[in-house]
Amino acid sequence: QLVESGGGLVQPGGSLRLSCVASGFTFSSHVMSWVRQAPGKGLEWVSGISRSGDSTNHADSVKGRFTISRDNSKNTLYLQMNNLRDEDTAVYYCAKCSWAPYYNMDVWGNGTTVTVSS
């Protein structure tokens, strides 16, 4: 199970930190991702992180503004979002990733809503 929190209303240029607490599986054994969905739109992968946290990747749309991290001792995934823009408004999902030989997202949280507006 994955449970996200930390969403809310923030002004453009502001910051938020999202959290995702995992349970029911060995968190430290799995690659994790954040995926977002703008209102009425499709899915967009945002960021991914390796099992140990030493390797991260971000979509070009958030590179330099968002940082993904994890604390395996707390079974928690984070997404630090800085310099937020209107277009970052979305539901943010955390997802457990299957890794080698298959690459997909097999467990999803229910999402947390981020609204960027003045």
Next chain:
Amino acid sequence: VVLTQSPGTLSLSPGERATLSCRASQSATSSYQAWYQQKPGQPPRLLLYGASTRATGTPARFSGSGSGTDFTLTISSVEPEDFAVYYCQQYGSSPPMYSFGQGTRLEIK
């Protein structure tokens, strides 16, 4: 990788066969391809992975096929609970990232 799904909307009656297409801008390994189902107000749910392997809990009426740049999701006989939006996904390794198609909405005719 840019994924293009077609059609954008598919209108069918229960019991009909549904064929959803996903075309990639570049060839990819089948093991990198997956399909998801999303119903209103819910997160996506993994349906198929490796292009054709059903995820746990996916009914046998769902099947997947394809390779290279063209992948297909087929529902042999649409049930009322299948009306939803379907997304295809590809993984790219250089750099590591996931891409999603824009989705196909399966609606009741």
